[in-house]
Amino acid sequence: EDKVVQSPLSLVVHEGDTVTLNCSYEVTNFRSLLWYKQEKKAPTFLFMLTSSGIEKKSGRLSSILDKKELFSILNITATQTGDSAIYLCAAMEYGNKLVFGAGTILRVKS
């Protein structure tokens, strides 16, 4: 059965800390790995990774995919309270179907 596993399940850090969120996947017909940030409503798109070893960056966030190890990480540097959210990892199969992990709950304390 297809599955996506995220770790840790939850994390509490102080402002300014750097965090690394992990995502491993076992999905047939894998196409891409996506990261979303979910606050109280819609998951908002962060990154889509299709190729191994190419880091994608957006401000303080970055992500990379390892297709050999079936693994991705999301890094957030200099965390701020506004980064507090659930971070969702999803593996996209052909047909655009997403298999989601359970998410990592990040809380950044001021």
Added chain:
Amino acid sequence: NAGVMQNPRHLVRRRGQEARLRCSPMKGHSHVYWYRQLPEEGLKFMVYLQKENIIDESGMPKERFSAEFPKEGPSILRIQQVVRGDSAAYFCASSPLQGQDSPLHFGNGTRLTVT
């Protein structure tokens, strides 16, 4: 460019009633996906539709649930004879094209509560 629009935001139904959830995709998007998020769980795929076609309904419960995306108007997810276990957040997503690297963009969801 408006995002994916879902309504209602909140829906309360008594057991046995019907629930209708609506989703209008982003402008220019012709593919719609429905996901369900149960408390403390990740999003689970339910169904993938194009205009007037169901492409993949492998995640839909076999009974009581149906979905459509008519030529005109929003996509509808319909749950008949709701039960307490149907209480969840239902998210709709859209994308412009299949077969290309296009991420899904989600709406704000409909939170269904069955009393």
